[in-house]
Amino acid sequence: MNYKILEDYIKEIDHYLVIKEGRNEILNEIKSHILEKTESESGEINDNALKAIIENYGSPKMVAEKYMEDYQIISPVYKKYLFLYTGLLFVIHYGLILLSAFSNYEMVLFPFFYIPIMGTHSPVWNQLILYIPMTFFYDFGLVCLFLYFVTQNKNKIKLPWFEINLNWLIEVPEKAEEPKKHILGVMILGFAAVLFVYLRYNTLFFLTVGGEKTASAFNSAASKWLSFSVIFIYLLEILHYTSRFFSKSAWVKLIKDGIILIILWLIINYPIEEALVDFPYLNLSTIITFALLFLSIMASINFIKSLIEVIDSRKKSGSKPI
Amino acid sequence: MGVIMDFDVGKFETEMNRGFLQILVLLCLEKSMYGYRMLSSFRQIGYEVEENTLYPLLRRLEGKGLISSKWEVGENRPKKFYKITAKGKKLRTKLLKIWKNQNTIIDNLMEVNDEL
Numbered sequence: 001m002n003y004k005i006l007e008d009y010i011k012e013i014d015h016y017l018v019i020k021e022g023r024n025e026i027l028n029e030i031k032s033h034i035l036e037k038t039e040s041e042s043g044e045i046n047d048n049a050l051k052a053i054i055e056n057y058g059s060p061k062m063v064a065e066k067y068m069e070d071y072q073i074i075s076p077v078y079k080k081y082l083f084l085y086t087g088l089l090f091v092i093h094y095g096l097i098l099l100s101a102f103s104n105y106e107m108v109l110f111p112f113f114y115i116p117i118m119g120t121h122s123p124v125w126n127q128l129i130l131y132i133p134m135t136f137f138y139d140f141g142l143v144c145l146f147l148y149f150v151t152q153n154k155n156k157i158k159l160p161w162f163e164i165n166l167n168w169l170i171e172v173p174e175k176a177e178e179p180k181k182h183i184l185g186v187m188i189l190g191f192a193a194v195l196f197v198y199l200r201y202n203t204l205f206f207l208t209v210g211g212e213k214t215a216s217a218f219n220s221a222a223s224k225w226l227s228f229s230v231i232f233i234y235l236l237e238i239l240h241y242t243s244r245f246f247s248k249s250a251w252v253k254l255i256k257d258g259i260i261l262i263i264l265w266l267i268i269n270y271p272i273e274e275a276l277v278d279f280p281y282l283n284l285s286t287i288i289t290f291a292l293l294f295l296s297i298m299a300s301i302n303f304i305k306s307l308i309e310v311i312d313s314r315k316k317s318g319s320k321p322i
Numbered sequence: 323m324g325v326i327m328d329f330d331v332g333k334f335e336t337e338m339n340r341g342f343l344q345i346l347v348l349l350c351l352e353k354s355m356y357g358y359r360m361l362s363s364f365r366q367i368g369y370e371v372e373e374n375t376l377y378p379l380l381r382r383l384e385g386k387g388l389i390s391s392k393w394e395v396g397e398n399r400p401k402k403f404y405k406i407t408a409k410g411k412k413l414r415t416k417l418l419k420i421w422k423n424q425n426t427i428i429d430n431l432m433e434v435n436d437e438l
Contacts, residue, residue: 022381029357029377029402036358036399037373058374066378 005047006034009054016064018071026067030057074144075151081159082143088162089139097131102265112142124266179244187238194234198227225270229263236260250313254306261299268292343371343379345421348406348414351389356401380404388413 010027017023034053035045042049057063074082093113100107100115101124107115118127150157198204203223218226240256346369350360357377364371383389388410392403406414 025402026377026381028400032399032401033358033373033377036401040358058372063374066374067381069378070382 003045003047003050005050005054006031009034009057009060012060013063016061017067018064019067030063072151074147078147078151078159081161082140082147084162085143085146086136086140089143090136093139094131094135097128097135101128102262113138179241184238184241187241191234191238194231198231203227204230222270226267229267233260233263250306250309254303254310257299257303257306261296261303264292264296264299268296339371341417343375344383345414345417347376347379347383348388348410348417351404351406351410354392354403354405356403358401360404383410 010031013030014023014027017026019026034050034057038045038049038053041053096107096113097115101118104117104119106117107113118124150159194204202220203218204227205218205223236256236259240252243252346364347360350363355363357373357380361371361373361376380389380391384391384404387407389404390407392405393400394403395401
């Protein structure tokens, strides 16, 4: 005779039981035990008596777990590997995404990843920010899958381990002079002035020639984007100068110069000529092209100098990067 | 405070019982027996075991070839009977020796403590 309450209970245990061999035997044994115990303790088998015995036997999930105590999806010994491998994969993966975004190429490594050409549906920056969590979760899942197969594999597999010493990040001294509080003060005042101009005129790029009315040099979207870029670079410089009061790392300078270079790259890629407002007296397009060329060369030189400083400091300290 | 103490003892007891229950099962299965009967006989000698602990243990011991099983249709429903194997008997002898040795060590330590 079938008892629905018992059948439902057994069915739920079956759902949680991830065992290939002998599964039916386990379920039949539990069923037989519950029926015998009910009969023995209550004198007859009915739904109420079965319910009490089933409750005492334990929740289906817990019962199934007890049969799978030796079973692991991912071995706990791989916990450190999970984070290290995810970190390394993320750096490579996101690096390729950045490369793809700036070179305007799509990248495919079937079936592992596909990076489309960016900026077709929404701005590149938006997409790059969206890709940060997406890339992390994707890489985390990929490493989980890899470690799952390693755990399930019966052969002894020794996974490679990389010792990463992060001390180099804070120990490398920057060559620059001691920061001075009054210079920081002037920088902050300058920043306040720039902010004031932006808030007053909605742009940092305006022209007044021959007593005519002041006007923005670009249309409003371009003006906003370029003004924000300048404000961001200025802020970055202030933050870097402030950081020197606490840390003398050449790496911080290198990162700052790298970000500035990326911003300049984005500005160069912006269709500035289309955004220029017609202005009768000056060839703004040529002036801006030269200005950007000059700034890019300066930023590149700064970046290379920072890179040399880091390499130089590394050689002197005699430690290996990784 | 009392609750915390009971909880801690419970955890240690579970850990201790793991090995003890294995020896008990290997001793009990000298003659063929099924799960419910085994639990009843444990209860009679003053040892309470949860059913959801015993059956997975029986499966593990069977998987290691220490006990064997056979389904038999008794009075009205099929039951799975277990019996110790030759391999199980060998292990049982070794485990009993270890257990007796552990008891002696504990007794000796208790004596030393009493003298202090």
